[in-house]
Amino acid sequence: MANANQNGTTAWQLVLAWGFVGIPLLWGVSETVINAMKLFQ
């Protein structure tokens, strides 16, 4: 991945950017799935 970036975007910048949006989203999805499980209890 870093090779493809040449001297522009680094792999760390990509990880940071995706983590910035991905972590809150995963947290929200996990909260929803936990609540949704009550449907099958």
Add this chain to the structure above:
Amino acid sequence: MSFLDRSLTVANPGFNRWMVPPAALCIHLCIGQAYAFSVFNLPMTKLIGITQSAPGDWKLTELGWIFSIAIFFLGASAAVLGRWVEEGGPRRAMFTAGLCWAVGFFISAIGVYLHTLWLIYLGYGVIGGCGLGLGYISPVSTLIKWFPDRPGMATGMAIMGFGGGAFIASPLSVWLMQRFSTPTHVGVAEAFIGLGVIYLIFMWVGAAIVRTPAPGWKPEGYTPPAVAQKLITKNDVYVYDAIKTPQFWLIWWVLCLNVTAGIGVLGQASAMSQEMFPGKVTAIAAAGFVGLLSLFNMLGRFFWASTSDIIGRKNTYFCFFAIGTVLYALVPWTGEIHSVALFVLCFLVIITMYGGGFATVPAYLKDMFGTRYVGAIHGWLITAWSMAGIFGPVLVNYIRQYQIDHGVPKAQAYNVTMYVMAGLLVIGFFCNLFIKAVHERYHMRTDGETALGAAAEAGAAAAGRLTGKPASA
């Protein structure tokens, strides 16, 4: 502010295009909060009474207007400001969207503090609604330009964020309200301020990250198809010419009908599941069902938009309308055989296609009208959503009430609604069927004008009303 200029957002060589979807998600995850606004409704009916509504407290019917006004201004601002978004560039639009969205929350907080409802209508409804519209369309054309090889997947990712925003906003809002609540105070105003600050930071980070590709840029190893495809144009259509084409209005109806069918169900899912399966589906289980629907709504956006890159946009919508019609027609039968599992399965698939309809449409527009004004054209198309937001819930509610008033048991009160929804999807199928390539008379010429646009512009310029379009956008 020069750092917002379009010219300063052009990517340097070596910029990785995969930085752009997170920038778009920064916006869409924030404005997706709109789907979770209802978590504030009950607390806002107890601002005076605290534990229960007191005389002078706002009523739910009054509060319902906040969301409706916001959705109306979403559509209106996306339509009116679409061209400004396209020509000013994504950073300016994202920055402004963040400002509007946050200021909307801050004004609403003042409205809660002063217990003045019109301030919330103005704040969240009007100003926040404009932030919604600007934010919704701002990354669309940029993503399409970065991912010419997979435009459906790229826009699907962003619009998936809009569906996912509620997942974050709902628990976050509840946590903020609990954090600031006291025995004598409901923490709604503080929660609004907290959300406004968080969203402002998030959306401005997105605005800082976003870049547009340099002119002539294309992904490594990508060669545009040499042979022109029938329903994928290589030409651009000017925004105000696009809305004169039958193709635009057919796609408008395709989106409107697809959304009408889904949005009515989404709003009534909890009550419907409990009434169709009395004793089997409890209120808690129904809430879980609503959560699952939201999850599949989000996943469907990515799945179907990505699939459309492989099977084509028209075929994707054929899938929505054909499969959707069958599934809606099957729902009453699931009630008759008392199968909660089949009922849930039907709606989970249906709701993926509801989300998929939103996510696939920018790429459909790009195929029909080119990339140059796709964001602005998408802005006009969003009015179909505003319209469906009225039609869908009204259809479901009124048909159900009519059935109950005429002695139909509650468990069967939704049957006619389901058949009506199936009928709407059949109409949508034919609208999609009639979509052909846009006539070449609407295409922009190489100097950036169309035969139609040039004539109109010459007249407008003569009247001294027009300053001219940019040389490049």
